[in-house]
Amino acid sequence: MSDNLLAAAPPKSTFTPRQVCSFYFKPCLDDEGEPTGYYSCKTCGKCCKYTPETGYTNLVSHKASNRFAWVRWVVIGSLPLSFCESKETRQYTKLNLISVATLMSLMEALLKAVEKTIDEEVPDSFGLIIDGWIYGAEHYLVVYGCYETTDGPRYPVLSLSPVMDEPDDHLNAHGHMTAISRFLQFFGKLIDGCRDLVGDNCSVNKRLANLLRVPLIGCASHRLNLTVREYLDPYDSSLEAVQRQMRKLRTVKQAAQLRTKTHWSSTFQCWSAIFGCERFFR
Numbered sequence: 001m002s003d004n005l006l007a008a009a010p011p012k013s014t015f016t017p018r019q020v021c022s023f024y025f026k027p028c029l030d031d032e033g034e035p036t037g038y039y040s041c042k043t044c045g046k047c048c049k050y051t052p053e054t055g056y057t058n059l060v061s062h063k064a065s066n067r068f069a070w071v072r073w074v075v076i077g078s079l080p081l082s083f084c085e086s087k088e089t090r091q092y093t094k095l096n097l098i099s100v101a102t103l104m105s106l107m108e109a110l111l112k113a114v115e116k117t118i119d120e121e122v123p124d125s126f127g128l129i130i131d132g133w134i135y136g137a138e139h140y141l142v143v144y145g146c147y148e149t150t151d152g153p154r155y156p157v158l159s160l161s162p163v164m165d166e167p168d169d170h171l172n173a174h175g176h177m178t179a180i181s182r183f184l185q186f187f188g189k190l191i192d193g194c195r196d197l198v199g200d201n202c203s204v205n206k207r208l209a210n211l212l213r214v215p216l217i218g219c220a221s222h223r224l225n226l227t228v229r230e231y232l233d234p235y236d237s238s239l240e241a242v243q244r245q246m247r248k249l250r251t252v253k254q255a256a257q258l259r260t261k262t263h264w265s266s267t268f269q270c271w272s273a274i275f276g277c278e279r280f281f282r
Contacts, residue, residue: 021039025040025041026040027039027040028040028047066095067098067106068110070084070095070103070106071106071107071110075107081100081103082100084097084098084099084100084103085099085100115187118145118158118187119187119188119189121149122145122147122187123148123193124189124193125147125193126146126189126194126195127145127147127194127197128143128145128158128180128194128196128198129143129144129145129146129155129198130143130180130197130198130199130205132200138162138164139162139163139164139171140163141159141160141163141176141179142157143157143158143159143160143183144157144158146196146198158183159179159180159183161179161183162179163175163179165179172204172207173205173208173210174211176204176208177191177211177212180194194212194214195214196215196217197209197215197217198216198218199216199217199218200218
């Protein structure tokens with residue numbers, strides 16, 4: 001991905017609301033062939049009321065709400081895109097049926113709409129909250145925006161992507177800085193607008209804050225971690241012994257033996273084993 005890549009402007013709507021309604025709806029007529037003020041959806045058969053001179057928002061929102069319901073269902077449920085084309089899904093849902101291609105286009109359109117909203121909302125001066133996540137052999141960087149609006153503070157997720165996107169990228173502070181600069185361009189912002197950085201008090205984040213010339217604010221979870229370390233310091237030798245034993249039990253052979261020793265055939269035996277270990281916790 002090039003550093004000069006910019007987000008493309010969303011295309012203008014090709015059809016008017018009236019044209020959309022004439023394609024998806026047909027008027028409901030009475031026995032004498034006169035319009036009843038209701039329109040029937042050609043895809044699901046649902047009737048929606050339409051009052052002249054009030055616009056077509058009521059009819060257009062019917063189609064939009066159905067499509068948004070599919071997007072919300074798949075995203076919130078962490079479901080695969082093929083879920084909308086599943087035979088069982090189509091059998092038991094009341095939503096209008098859509099294809100995977102339609103669902104993907106809806107998600108892309110929703111993403112562009114969210115990017116545009118954040119672009120208009122984020123001021124030129126803002127804060128960033130960062131955190132890392134390792135999955136397999138990939139290191140991901142999640143970045144939250146932090147800024148004030150008239151309705152209160154906002155903390156939207158700006159990016160969740162791998163740090164190493166190009167062959168010459170690295171996992172050092174310069175690599176993190178490059179990754180942040182890339183996605184900020186999608187919102188029309190520059191990394192120079194960052195006024196503070198919130199994250200773990202590690203060497204990479206310290207160096208990144210120095211490169212940005214902004215203060216680094218240690219997160220609360222890291223301060224709590226330091227407190228726990230200080231509290232457990234007198235028990236360091238015992239914790240090391242437990243850690244060594246856990247490493248031994250992590251092997252395939254030892255783990256199989258451990259399962260045979262900790263398998264209980266009934267709830268009664270499970271609780272009996274727990275109460276049998278009570279004396280070791282006193």
